[in-house]
């Protein structure tokens with residue numbers, strides 16, 4: 001599978017969504033709530049699948065900051081003081097292909 005890179009990342013606070021323009025021209029939007037609920041960090045996911053927490057009640061949570069991690073991922077800070085989630089472009093892109 002080819003590796004796609006974002007050509008632009010925009011955070012829309014009013015719409016509570018993160019928008020990514022991919023380098024092949026695809027445009028993706030991710031709801032802040034969905035990103036928070038799917039947080040891939042060890043604290044949310046656990047070290048094995050049975051340790052994964054079901055995260056709910058995040059409808060009012062928004063992204064407060066986005067930081068590049070190398071050239072393969074972004075680290076997203078949420079305004080519920082959770083900032084340990086590293087979202088790889090590969091993962092963000094494959095989520096997009098599913099829907």
Ligand SMILES: [Zn+2]
Pocket residue numbers: 039040041042043044045082084085
């Ligand atoms: Zn997390």
